[in-house]
Amino acid sequence: MNDTSPFAPDPSTDEPPRLHIEVDPMRCVGSAMCVELAPGVFALNHWRQSEVVDPEGDTLADILEAAGNCPTSAITVSNAVTGEILFP
Numbered sequence: 001m002n003d004t005s006p007f008a009p010d011p012s013t014d015e016p017p018r019l020h021i022e023v024d025p026m027r028c029v030g031s032a033m034c035v036e037l038a039p040g041v042f043a044l045n046h047w048r049q050s051e052v053v054d055p056e057g058d059t060l061a062d063i064l065e066a067a068g069n070c071p072t073s074a075i076t077v078s079n080a081v082t083g084e085i086l087f088p
């Protein structure tokens with residue numbers, strides 16, 4: 001069987017996983033902690049709520065730090081390919 005799906009992870013590289021990042025608008029209070037810690041990924045919109053502008057805009061470590069420091073636990077991070085939950 002040929003397993004050459006373009007979405008299959010390549011174990012020969014140390015490429016970070018493609019990420020699916022969500023901000024729950026019902027929880028976000030606009031503290032901007034995530035924007036401070038991962039400014040390439042998060043930005044505040046007109047309503048002072050965080051939005052994901054580029055899921056690959058910062059390192060995984062910075063993204064997880066941002067998610068972990070959200071005061072309302074509004075951010076979830078998962079592997080976009082496997083669905084594995086990376087945070088929380």
Ligand code: SF4
Pocket residue numbers: 023027028029030031032033034035049050069070071072073074075
């Ligand atoms: S850290 Fe959490 S509450 Fe603050 S802006 Fe980001 S998602 Fe919203």
